[in-house]
Amino acid sequence: MEALKLKILKIFLVLFVFVISISTGVSQDLNKLKTNHPNVHKVIVDSVLQTTSYTYLLVKDASKLVWLAIPKREAEKDEVYYFQGGMEMKDFKSKELNRVFSSVLFLDGVVSPEELKGEKNESESSSTDEKSKTAQSDLTIPPPVNGITLGELFKNKKNYNNKIVRVRGKVTKYNSGIMSKNWIHIKDGSADSSDFDFTATSTSEAIVGEIITLEGKIVLDKDFGSGYKFVILMEDGKITR
Numbered sequence: 001m002e003a004l005k006l007k008i009l010k011i012f013l014v015l016f017v018f019v020i021s022i023s024t025g026v027s028q029d030l031n032k033l034k035t036n037h038p039n040v041h042k043v044i045v046d047s048v049l050q051t052t053s054y055t056y057l058l059v060k061d062a063s064k065l066v067w068l069a070i071p072k073r074e075a076e077k078d079e080v081y082y083f084q085g086g087m088e089m090k091d092f093k094s095k096e097l098n099r100v101f102s103s104v105l106f107l108d109g110v111v112s113p114e115e116l117k118g119e120k121n122e123s124e125s126s127s128t129d130e131k132s133k134t135a136q137s138d139l140t141i142p143p144p145v146n147g148i149t150l151g152e153l154f155k156n157k158k159n160y161n162n163k164i165v166r167v168r169g170k171v172t173k174y175n176s177g178i179m180s181k182n183w184i185h186i187k188d189g190s191a192d193s194s195d196f197d198f199t200a201t202s203t204s205e206a207i208v209g210e211i212i213t214l215e216g217k218i219v220l221d222k223d224f225g226s227g228y229k230f231v232i233l234m235e236d237g238k239i240t241r
Contacts, residue, residue: 040084040207043068043110048075051096056104057081067104081110084207085241108170109209139189144168144213150198151190157220157232165234166215169198171206182206184237186214200234213240 043059043066050056055075057068068083075081086105093100143149147166169186176182181201191198200214216237223229 040082042080042082045075045077045079045081047077049097051094054094056094056097056101057110067101068110069104069106070109073109080113082112082207083107083110085210108211111207111209115208139170139187141169141188141190141211143188147213147215149190150186150188153198153218154191154232157218160218161220163218164215165218166213167198167234168211168213170211171208172197174206174208176205184212184214184239186212198232198234199230200237202237202239204237204239206239210241214238215240 041061043057043061045057045059046065047058048055049058050072053072054069055072057070057075059066059068059081068086086107089101089104089106091100091102092104143152144166147168148160150167150169153160153165153167167186167188169188171184172187173185174182182203182205184200184202184206186198186200200216202214202216206212214234214237216234219233219235221229221231222233222235
C-alpha cells in the first residue's frame with residue numbers, strides 16, 4: 001500500500017511540474033513583447049463604444065483609465081490588448097457619439113494575445129485570403145517622404161531592382177529569427193490583391209498592426225531555397241515609425 005501511495009505521489013508531482021512549466025511558457029510568450037518593446041502597454045478593456053469607422057476603448061493602463069481610438073474592430077469588456085505609440089487628442093469631440101473626450105489616444109491598432117502568438121481558429125484560417133483582400137481595399141496609407149507606394153513598386157518593379165527605396169505600410173505578418181533575419185510583411189492599400197504581400201528582411205523588430213516606414217535595397221526573384229522565394233524583396237530594411 002505504501003509503495004502504491006509513493007507511486008501515485010510521484011505521478012502527481014510529475015504532472016504538477018509539467019503544468020507549471022506549460023503555464024510559465026505561455027506567460028513568457030505573452031511577456032516577450034513587453035521585454036523586446038519596453039514602450040508597449042498592456043491594457044484591459046473596461047468598456048467599448050462603436051462608431052462607423054472607429055472603436056473607442058476605455059482601458060485600464062496600469063492604475064489609470066485611458067480612452068483609445070482604433071480602426072473599427074470587435075472588442076469586449078475584460079479583453080487584453082497590447083499597443084505602443086499613438087497620438088493624443090485632448091478635448092476631442094466625436095460628432096457621431098455626440099460626446100467630448102477629455103483625452104483620447106488615437107492608434108493604428110491594438111494587438112490581442114492570440115494575435116501576438118499567431119493563433120487563429122479554423123474559420124479564421126479558412127477565410128484568410130478573403131479577409132486580406134477586404135482589408136487591402138479598405139486601407140489607404142500614403143507613401144513616406146521621398147518614397148513610393150507598394151502599387152508603384154509592383155507595377156514598375158524592374159525600375160527599382162537593386163535600388164534603395166522607401167515604402168510605408170501596415171505590418172500584416174512578422175516572423176523573427178529565420179535565417180538570422182526578421183521577416184516583415186506590410187501593405188498600404190495601393191497594390192493589386194494579387195500583389196498584396198510585400199516582404200522585407202531586417203534586423204529591427206516590428207509588431208503586427210503598427211504602421212512603419214521601411215528603407216532598403218530591392219531585389220527581384222530572390223530564391224533562398226526551402227520555399228523562400230520572392231518576386232520582390234527588400235533586403236536589410238531599416239525601420240522608422
